[in-house]
Amino acid sequence: MATPLQILQSHRLRITDCRLVIIQEFLDKNVALSHADLEDTLNNKFDRVTIYRTLKTFLEKDLIHKVLDDSGATKYAFCSHGEEAHGHNHEHVHFKCEKCEETICLEDISLPAIPLPKGFEKKEMNLLVQGICEKCH
Amino acid sequence: MATPLQILQSHRLRITDCRLVIIQEFLDKNVALSHADLEDTLNNKFDRVTIYRTLKTFLEKDLIHKVLDDSGATKYAFCSHGEEAHGHNHEHVHFKCEKCEETICLEDISLPAIPLPKGFEKKEMNLLVQGICEKCH
DNA sequence: GTTTATGCAAATTCTTTGCAATACT
């Protein structure tokens, strides 16, 4: 289990407070987080803009990935360690609870192959399941 | 095949130019459209706000549904006729092309059941496949 | 010392709200 420091180092990113704290957040909460979520939690410790730029950098370095959401807010989740290991796993299954609004990655669930029409080439698949989560039942 | 007029009537919505034209757009282009897409096509024929409100109304009446997208823009697609017939089909498969950026509904493809962990209850499923579409190959 | 990240201000874009005028039934 890598630490925030190790994660930054292995991605050749400069070590800064903001980056360390945001990675820690993703590791602690195991849910998808939006910019607003982070801003709330970090409670003005860092500038709004810095958080945006940190997320952008992490996205570019494949440290986090976008999580689909129909609420309009862009959410991000930490890329799991399996993904880091062998390049990238472009199959994501997420579950969003309609009550608590939390989105979690269902990492153990693998997506079956989808038979695409002729001429279509798949690069990435994202499945979003919405419903009621275990905690809210 | 229902006309825009018939569609509005069957949903007990008032017949207005903006609504007719937007439904026609959805029927013509068979792709998911964002507010900006509509604004561009309708080229200032209707106010920005009116388009927002029309989309909201159509969403509430289940005439259109949100299409997941990781670009930040909210996209909408017309609900197919099958859906209208028996309430609502909450399983959507969409394909988004990374080149032309178009998103189409793959209506014929059905989603396999996903085995969720205990305590999770599924209400809706959305699969977004990204890659290269037939036209862009 | 050089490069990169941060904070602040401000600009853009996206979306919603209030209200009077207009169109629909």
Next chain:
DNA sequence: AGTATTGCAAAGAATTTGCATAAAC
């Protein structure tokens, strides 16, 4: 006539950009 929809103005989110300061390497 009565109710719902539209357009305009303006407010409110969400996100991006520029630039000087500060921190990382």
